[in-house]
Each structure stands twice: as structure tokens, then as C-alpha cells.
Amino acid sequence: MANPTTSLSESLAHSDAPYIVFSDFDGTITTEDSNDAATDNLGFGLEKRRALNLDILNGVKTFRDAFREMIDSVAANKTFDETKEYLKNKIKLDPGFKVFFEWCKAHNVPVVIISSGMVPIIRAIMENLVGVEDASKIDIVANDVEYKPDGSWTIKFRHPESGFGHDKSRSTGPYRDLPHKPTLFFCGDGVSDLSAARAADLLFVKVIPNHTNDLKVHCDREKIPYLPFEQFLQVKETVADVIEGRNTIEKLLQ
Numbered sequence: 001m002a003n004p005t006t007s008l009s010e011s012l013a014h015s016d017a018p019y020i021v022f023s024d025f026d027g028t029i030t031t032e033d034s035n036d037a038a039t040d041n042l043g044f045g046l047e048k049r050r051a052l053n054l055d056i057l058n059g060v061k062t063f064r065d066a067f068r069e070m071i072d073s074v075a076a077n078k079t080f081d082e083t084k085e086y087l088k089n090k091i092k093l094d095p096g097f098k099v100f101f102e103w104c105k106a107h108n109v110p111v112v113i114i115s116s117g118m119v120p121i122i123r124a125i126m127e128n129l130v131g132v133e134d135a136s137k138i139d140i141v142a143n144d145v146e147y148k149p150d151g152s153w154t155i156k157f158r159h160p161e162s163g164f165g166h167d168k169s170r171s172t173g174p175y176r177d178l179p180h181k182p183t184l185f186f187c188g189d190g191v192s193d194l195s196a197a198r199a200a201d202l203l204f205v206k207v208i209p210n211h212t213n214d215l216k217v218h219c220d221r222e223k224i225p226y227l228p229f230e231q232f233l234q235v236k237e238t239v240a241d242v243i244e245g246r247n248t249i250e251k252l253l254q
């Protein structure tokens with residue numbers, strides 16, 4: 001839906017909603033990162049992926065360029081449909097997500113996925129996990145797939161000029177400037193979520209015991225306020241408390 005009050009080139013969905021929940025996909029809505037799973041099992045494998053992750057951390061390569069190398073290693077071995085089918089069967093949902101999404105649906109709270117992955121893969125995984133009808137009600141703001149003339153495929157970045165490929169801050173930031181100041185929630189687990197999370201009034205950070213929990217480590221270090229969660233039932237309880245007036249974001253972050 002286009003919003004006439006902004007001059008943005010990218011129109012904002014749900015621009016009149018009073019509350020919006022944004023969420024990262026990989027490792028937040030799902031229990032495992034689908035791009036890592038594809039690279040490790042169908043592409044050049046875990047060791048090379050880890051080396052590229054270090055290159056990103058050390059500033060040797062941009063996320064965009066390293067991520068394309070990972071995806072292209074998958075594309076060298078598998079068609080896009082084979083990759084999609086593999087991930088559809090492999091990736092599992094956070095055990096509380098369905099209950100959370102049912103609550104959001106019943107209370108007209110939009111749920112928007114903000115991801116560095118590719119829209120058709122995320123859609124296929126979501127259709128498999130929550131059903132085609134419910135999946136169609138979840139907006140997916142992510143990268144896309146590009147089919148080359150020779151029949152092979154690669155990732156098509158949403159913001160190819162950005163080193164992030166998908167600059168998540170550009171997908172959530174404009175909601176901050178809406179005249180009615182909607183209340184924005186964001187759920188994430190990785191450092192790449194931080195730029196998107198800056199727009200949020202309340203940040204939920206997924207924290208899994210004995211896991212790397214990159215976003216938690218970063219927020220603790222930078223003293224960025226957040227609420228930890230292990231599964232989406234906790235997000236549902238807190239979002240409901242805020243929207244139904246039993247608690248406030250100020251009190252929750254004290």
C-alpha cells in the first residue's frame with residue numbers, strides 16, 4: 001500500500017497500522033539459518049563459509065560479496081528449485097511462532113519479515129511450516145533470485161549498491177517517520193539485524209543457551225536495551241501486554 005505522506009521510493013506496507021512486528025527470519029523465526037544450511041550441505045561447505053564469515057567480521061569483504069560467494073557455491077551444484085525443496089524440508093519453525101502469529105492475526109497486528117535471504121525460499125519454507133494461507137498474510141522484505149540467460153541462478157540484492165546487499169535499516173527506518181508514530185517491535189538474532197532494530201521501540205533478541213548469540217553480545221557491549229527471548233511465546237506475551245495496556249515499553253526496559 002503506498003503512503004501518500006512520504007516521498008519514499010519504496011512504498012510502505014501497513015503504513016497506517018498502530019503496531020507492527022518486524023522480524024528477522026533465519027535463526028529467529030526458524031531454529032536454524034537456511035543460508036548456512038544450504039552453503040554447508042549443498043555448497044562449498046562449513047569450513048569455507050566460516051572463513052568468509054571471518055572476512056566479513058574483519059572487514060576484508062562486505063557481507064554482500066561474501067554472501068554471494070556462498071550462494072553461488074550452492075548454485076554451482078543445485079538448481080534453484082532443488083535448493084528450495086531441500087530447505088523447505090530441512091528448516092524448522094521456532095516452537096512458539098504459530099501461537100504468536102495466531103495472536104497477531106486475531107489482533108490485526110502486521111508481521112513483516114526483514115531478511116537477507118531470498119523471498120521465494122523464505123515463502124516456500126513459511127508455506128510449508130504455517131500453511132499457504134497464513135504465509136500469504138506475512139510480508140517478506142528480502143533479496144530475490146535472479147535467473148541468468150544460461151539457466152543458472154544467483155542472488156538479486158535489494159540494495160546492490162550497499163555492502164549489506166539488503167540494508168535492513170532502509171526497510172524499517174521509514175516507519176519511524178510516519179506522522180502517527182506507530183509502535184514498532186523488532187525480533188532478531190544477528191548483528192546484521194542491528195541497523196533494522198534501531199528503528200524499533202522494543203527490541204527482542206533471541207538468546208539460545210550454548211549458542212553464539214551475536215546480537216545479544218553486541219547489544220550488551222554497546223549497552224543497547226533489549227528483552228531476551230528463547231522462543232516466540234515470550235514475544236507474544238510481551239507484545240500482548242503492551243498492546244492490551246498491562247505493561248509499557250518504558251517499564252519493560254527498566
Ligand SMILES: [Mg+2]
Nearest residue numbers: 024026027190
Ligand atoms: Mg538471523
